[in-house]
Amino acid sequence: MPMLTTHPTVLLGAAALVLLLAGGAGAAPVEAPDLKIWAGLSPAEQATRRTELRQRLQQATPQERAAFHRQLRARFEALSPAERQQLAGQARSRWLILTPAERERLVEERRARLQAMSPQERRQLLEERREMLKKLPPEERDALREKLPTR
Numbered sequence: 001m002p003m004l005t006t007h008p009t010v011l012l013g014a015a016a017l018v019l020l021l022a023g024g025a026g027a028a029p030v031e032a033p034d035l036k037i038w039a040g041l042s043p044a045e046q047a048t049r050r051t052e053l054r055q056r057l058q059q060a061t062p063q064e065r066a067a068f069h070r071q072l073r074a075r076f077e078a079l080s081p082a083e084r085q086q087l088a089g090q091a092r093s094r095w096l097i098l099t100p101a102e103r104e105r106l107v108e109e110r111r112a113r114l115q116a117m118s119p120q121e122r123r124q125l126l127e128e129r130r131e132m133l134k135k136l137p138p139e140e141r142d143a144l145r146e147k148l149p150t151r
Helices: 008-022 035-040 043-059 062-078 081-096 100-116 119-135 138-147
Strands: none
Touching: 035 081, 043 062, 062 119, 081 138
16 A cells, blocks of 8 residues: 655645646636727627626636736727727717617616726726826827716
């Protein structure tokens, strides 16, 4: 009968192996989509992928979610102003063809997601958006400011 060892290195290695196997080893981090490819997808394909991404992000760790959001913002910031305007135009045209009921459903989904966030997560989201706005050219910032509702 083989003798079991209790050497700390062996025990540590065994514990690491158990954690690795039990913890979903090899789970790939959630990759942010390429925005140019995303824009070329049909609304149905986007909805399917959006649902898949949300499910994967719900299962991801907070660090993985933060990395996903950083990567997505970096990809957006890397676009030229013309590419950002084109994406915004496509989103606007898709929004305009939605029925009022579909628009209301999307607004409610967004509201529910924001309300489900902790105060810390909402503050972080606000800070990330402010940082992103600082990186935009002044013309784009001014154009966005003009679209804001007056208080």
